[in-house]
Amino acid sequence: MNCLDYRRQLGPDPRHESAEMQEHRRGCAGCAAHHARALGFELALKRSLAVPVPDGLAERILLSQTTSERGLRVRRRRRWSWAAAAAAVVATVGLVAYQLALFSPLPRQLVLHLQHEPEALITHTPLAVAAIEERFRQRGVRLAGPPPAGVSYAQPCPVGVIGSVHMVMPEKEGPVTVFFLPGHKERRGDYVDDGMHVRAVPMAEGTLALVAADARHFDALEAGWRRSLEGASDIAAGAP
Template sequence: MDELEFRRQLYTNPRERSDTLIQEATRTPKNKKLYDEMQQFECKLEQALNVDVPDALAERLILSQSFDDSQLEYRRKTRVHIAMAASIAFVVGLSFSLVNWQLPTGQVNMGQVALEHVYHEMPYTSGVDEQPSLQTINAKLARYGASFDQLPGEVVYVNHCAYAGAPAFHMIMKGKMGSNINVFVVPKSTELQAVESFADKKMHGMVSKLSNANLVVVGERNEPIEKALDTLTADLNQSI
């Protein structure tokens, strides 16, 4: 397990106790410190969530709404307490989303998930250059019924990933303009709205339909991803 995979697994599931994760956590002081910090953070979250709901809370809230103006100050304090509780819930929810992001299926399209995924992993994949071999790439593509006869370009990263909660193939390669192009092979069983192209202010992407999957390509606005998508679609062998 490399350091990037170690961080991804730790952020996704801090409570995991697999032998490979523990071995990587104890390999360097830096990894040990990150592992301990994540365990402490997880404990704090569990403590924050472990709050007993007062008995008959709903009845009390309904009753408080019926009080007359003489009870205005009491109702004001009650609303302040409820607002504070809502704020705490929002912060806890946001913290969980940073640890294990996942967009609801059926409400977003494939492009939105791709952009969110790229931005989420950018801090960990920026500057990475693992120089994966053709054998490594095809080994990870095998579960999706696909392979390459030769390297599709200057590949700097390849791995499995979670695409809106479903398994997918993720590869990063250098584009014509020198920036990263993210490539995803997403099984068609993933319940997401289909799109042909998508974009925001910084990124744009395109989708090509394969026999049993979708090929998604995302790059910066100045990258000619159309050519990359055509080349990848033509070079990708599909056995399923």
């Protein structure tokens, strides 16, 4: 089991792990930290939903049934006001969380994006070159050379507010997710976010980003995609 498999299986219920998941977590500090955060979030969510019932609620309901129609309308308006206020608070919290994710640093956005498209990691059948080229054309990009072999998934996806071509390349050590973000220039760098390795490389008229639990294929994939996007076969892997 690799880190992506562990986190995908953990998502539905962090409180229940299979024996294989427990074994992986004991040997992986990143997944152990992710598990602890997931449990913490579950506990915080449970506490936030544990709203105590006000004392005397039943008596107040019975009393409301004996009041006049005018009083009933007043109480209804008050209840709707509280409900509207609660809904507004929930909506505001959700909006703030969404905006924080939307404008987070690029490595954080890329890792979060993977959690919303787990189906991208399922297929292992290579796509036809024409299908991959079409995804790039949908983003206004014309490849300078054929794409590296082994792309099993390709879709034009937004990463936050940035348009991208989102691809997956299965490897023996685990899948490598490849993003090309046309028109977006990110400073070159290697990062680790939530146990995932992320490499950002300015390339062609945009940025190439690689995301995987194991970074051993990054150099070779960077060189291959540079040939595809720039047609520069003599640029060494890892060159800025």
